[in-house]
Amino acid sequence: MRILVSACLLGENCKYNGGNNRNEGLLRRLQGHEVIPVCPEVLGGLGVPRPCVELRDGVAYNCHGENVDAAFHRGVEKALAQIEGQPIDLVVLQSRSPTCGVKQIYDGTFTKRLIDGQGMLAAALHARGYRLVDVEDLDTVPEL
Secondary structure, X not given: OEEXXXXXXHOOOOOXXXXXXXXXXXXXXXXXXXXXXXXXXXXXXXXXXXXOEEEEOOEXXXXXXXXXXXXXXXXXXXXXXXXXXXXXXXXXXOOEOOOOOXXXXXXXOOOOOEEEOOOHHHHHHHHOOOOEEEHHXXXXXXXX
């Protein structure tokens, strides 16, 4: 299988706080598969570390109230361009991320309140028909 994966889950230090979300269980399950890492926030030109970002009414704002929507859209477009024409069998994304959240995202108030919704990359991939799974739901993917 060819699998697109949030780079932070693979141990890449690309999170807003400079860390990662390395997931050992996922890494074990990815063995023998072709893995394509992606971090749309870095692709969009946002540094590491960077201020925390949440989506408010579909627009990306950082915790200082600055609109960073253009960088987020640029990162999503670059991520989509990277995989254009490639068969992608599965996409595994980081939970709750403003770019990669599959089922839920933070509500934009920076109070840690979750709402149903998708991050920008997840929504763009979903709209294009890709098969998405939240890393927390790996058990629903029997072939992994």
